[in-house]
Amino acid sequence: MNILAGISLKAKRIGIDLGTANIVVWMDGRGIINREPSIVARDISQGHIVAVGNEAFRLLNERPGYYVSSRPLKEGVIADYETTVALIKNIIKKSAKFSFQKPYLMICVPTGITEVEKRAVVDAALEAGAKDTFLVDEPYAAAIGAGLPISAPTGNFIVDIGGGTTNIALISLSGIVASRTIPFAGDKMDEAIRTYVEKKYGLQIGLRIAEMIKMKSGSADLKESVYYKKQEVKGRNCASGLPGKVTIAPQDISFAIQPVLHAIVEAVISVLEQVPPEIAADVITQGIVLTGGGALLHDIAKVIEKKTEIPTAVSADPLDCVVTGIGENLKRIKQLKKEQSTQ
Ligand SMILES: Nc1ncnc2c1ncn2[C@@H]1O[C@H](COP(=O)(O)OP(=O)(O)OP(=O)(O)O)[C@@H](O)[C@H]1O
Ligand SMILES: [Mg+2]
Known part of the structure; x- marks a missing residue:
């Protein structure tokens, strides 16, 4: 693989379907780049996070007595802030590793969640290393993804x-x-x-x-x-x-x-x-x-x-509709940034 081809001087645009069960990641220009369960594995004695996503799933299956699983989202909203930050950090690490700039993230949230719950998603993304974060309603993204x-x-x-x-x-x-x-x-x-x-x-x-x-x-x-x-x-x-x-x-x-x-x-x-x-x-x-x-x-x-x-x-590919819709919406980031600055 030509590593230089993956190096980017521009901030990458990443779309995340931060689901209760699954996290699906979209990269502008590439499409779906990753799909992992929304879980982390914690050390049973200390409670430290030892692995996230696929790696956590593997550890929990192979050595169930040593680790406990925790899911950062419950009923579509953040239930455990620290774990959510760890999951988003993992996404950024995997998808923007050759980038000199922090990425823009677009994340879906269920409709009807409170401003405080929305703020928690934005804060977790910023803490995990996002340059800026935009939210999109989950059914809105799903409808775009379903065509x-x-x-x-x-x-x-x-x-x-x-x-x-x-x-x-x-x-x-x-x-x-x-x-x-x-x-x-x-x-x-x-x-x-x-x-x-x-x-x-x-x-x-x-x-x-x-x-x-x-x-x-x-x-x-x-x-x-x-x-x-x-x-x-x-x-x-x-x-x-x-x-x-x-x-x-x-x-x-x-x-x-x-x-x-x-x-x-x-x-x-x-x-x-x-x-x-x-x-x-x-x-x-x-x-x-x-x-x-x-x-x-x-x-x-x-x-x-x-x-x-x-x-x-x-719909066709029902598990991918939300992230595909977010991917489509990522194209509007410039416009969304403008709207945000005039608010
Ligand atoms: N073949 C299937 N039959 C029935 N249920 C299924 C099937 N495949 C997946 N599921 C269920 O779909 C759910 C996961 O769907 P999805 O990935 O869309 O959720 P999510 O986006 O992570 O969650 P949320 O949107 O609520 O935060 C799980 O409950 C899983 O058991
Ligand atoms: Mg979902």
Whole structure:
């Protein structure tokens, strides 16, 4: 590799989908350059951060007794400031290593978070070494990434189902007309599966196992769930305290996650109720577009479509829509800087 080719005199522009479950990084001119789980590994005795992202994931799997994992974001907002700074530092180190200048960062945040929560993201980015930081609403970025005509005078309805949050928004003429963010998404489904398995089978399982069976055999639709495979899961028998295993039917998984799906559908309906009559027809024709990892849950589009009576589809590459949208928005940094200086 020609190292000189990677050296840059100009400040790099980096887009970050700082998700509760995953961090995806975009570099202006290159596209997606990195994808890592949003976790850090801490030394079990001292509590120091020893690794972040992929490296942390590897350590936690290989030596579970030595390290504990911590996730810096909970329900889409910073829960642990120090860990978030470490994660962003890691991103900057990997993506702007041959740059003489600090990079510009653009980071997505859920709609409806407080000014204090927004400020925490900006401060963490600056502390991690950013030259300047810009924030973008997560569903806005998701809609751009999903290829919706957000600047047109039509109604674009987007539902981003992530790990910690579901972001629902109606976007028209490049602005958010109505929106709602709820703390019900993939993580809550995993917790619901874990609780259900413990109650029904007396087996305690880890959240990672719960997530795995959800991804493999989970269906949003109870009726459809019969078509998926049974899963054998290992855990700890609640009565004996010994390791044990049970076979989980796909209907169990579907049944366990119904309350989370119910909350998501209710929230979608509450935003649909706010659609102004002028663009209601567009929403009915264009339909609802699902993004985020939760959109990969089997039959979720079918369930939302049935409950809302609005055509619903999953976007292409739902896990990448937010960062692709941020990447598109990075082109506007000059304009955003101007706007910021006149405020
Ligand atoms: N095939 C699948 N089936 C069901 N769920 C899935 C699948 N693949 C990923 N997920 C879920 O998607 C979630 C992660 O999605 P995503 O990366 O969009 O979240 P995030 O952006 O990190 O979170 P947030 O936006 O809430 O901060 C996890 O809960 C994961 O279990
Ligand atoms: Mg997300």
